[in-house]
Amino acid sequence: MTEHAEIWAALDRHLPDALELRRAIHREPDLSGDESMTREVVLAALPSATSVVKVAETGAVVRIGPSGPAIGIRGELDALPVAEATGVPWASVRPEAMHACGHDVHLAAVIAVARALTESEPPAPLLVVLQPREETYPSGARDIVDHGVLGTEQCAAMIGAHVQPLLSAGQVACTPGGVNASSDEFEIIVHGASGHAAYPHLTSDALLAMSEIVVACQSIVSRSVDPMSSAVVGVSSISAGSAANVIAGRARATGTIRALTPRTRTLLHERITEIAEFIARAHSCTATVTITHGEPVLENDPQLVREIAGQLRHRGLRVTDDLRSLGADDFSYFSERLPSTMLFVGTEGSERLHSPGFLPTDDDVRRTAQALLCGYLGALSHAAPAEVPT
Structure with missing residues (x-):
């Protein structure tokens, strides 16, 4: 039976x-x-x-x-x-x-x-x-x-x-x-100095800094994560500026972080923060990164x-x-x-x-x-x- x-x-x-x-x-x-x-x-x-x-x-x-x-x-x-x-x-x-x-x-x-x-x-x-x-x-x-x-x-x-x-x-x-995967969300805010677009040398362009941060984040998985591990870093929204002739003094981006191991999860958090802070500094701006932890x-x-x-x-x-x-x-x-x-x-x-x-x-x-x-x-x-x- x-x-x-x-x-x-x-x-x-x-x-x-x-x-x-x-x-x-x-x-x-x-x-x-x-x-x-x-x-x-x-x-x-x-x-x-x-x-x-x-x-x-x-x-x-x-x-x-x-x-x-x-x-x-x-x-x-x-x-x-x-x-x-x-x-x-x-x-x-x-x-x-x-x-x-x-x-x-x-x-x-x-x-x-x-x-x-x-x-x-x-x-x-x-x-x-x-x-x-x-x-x-x-x-x-x-x-x-x-x-x-x-x-x-x-x-x-x-x-x-x-x-x-x-x-x-x-x-x-x-x-x-x-x-x-673990599922986390991140928010990056870049603070610069706004000004007239005709005088860019008197500003710190937060939108330009954020643009480079977004592009750099796309290389995290391909250049920082073990190829045998699976992960995603995706920027899903970006906002900055309000007029065509004004350089943005603030930019905001949000996105998602996915990883299949706790170690990779920690690595992704660290790299996003490093990239945002150092690129912002290179443009005479500052960046703050907030990561909201979701499921493990x-x-x-x-x-x-x-x-x-x-x-x-x-x-x-x-x-x-x-x-x-x-x-x-x-x-x-x-x-x-x-x-x-x-x-x-x-x-x-x-x-x-x-x-x-x-x-x-x-x-x-x-x-x-x-x-x-x-x-x-x-x-x-x-x-x-x-x-x-x-």
């Missing part, structure tokens, strides 16, 4: 109800920070819980099973401020809100797995982590970690699954190490990955171990504190993430639930739970 056959059979039985719930969640999405209604819908759909701890304002952590080390699975509650264009009967009834990132799929999969495990007497307790504010700051995952509930509930490992249209249907990425690198635990990959293959899913992205996900706050794995599940004929037409299929819900259950089962043989700082 197939190992854990009763759990897999229970999952198949609970998937139809989970699909209906997915449609209900999709029809009435909640934006980041306003997820209370979605949270209550999901809590009502979950099986009887040992405990429910409401955290991060609109989130919750639900224990299913007795005390002792538990395996956590995450479902994100929030939708995006996107006007839906799918045309399905269960499209969003809210004009400027849509589950365009698959969070409705993830929630339905979490519910199906929780019900299946409860019906079959789970081999280890389950923690259902209902996370708000995945799409905005401040991060809901960070707030949950900082709350200390994962330590209190003895979370031994965290499992996440995310639909990914870059993969084909039936394919699941289970990749060790860094799979999503999302690191998949190698031992967990090996165990989960075996489970995925046993279920007939095609496993790849080389999908990495400089996109970011605040699941990384979980992986920063305890053994974790984020799985990426290929979708059928769906548009890109965050687009108005993004609409995973029912089969995508089924495969996401299968991936989460494989993650749970793979984590059972993991080492004793790591200490989670409270």
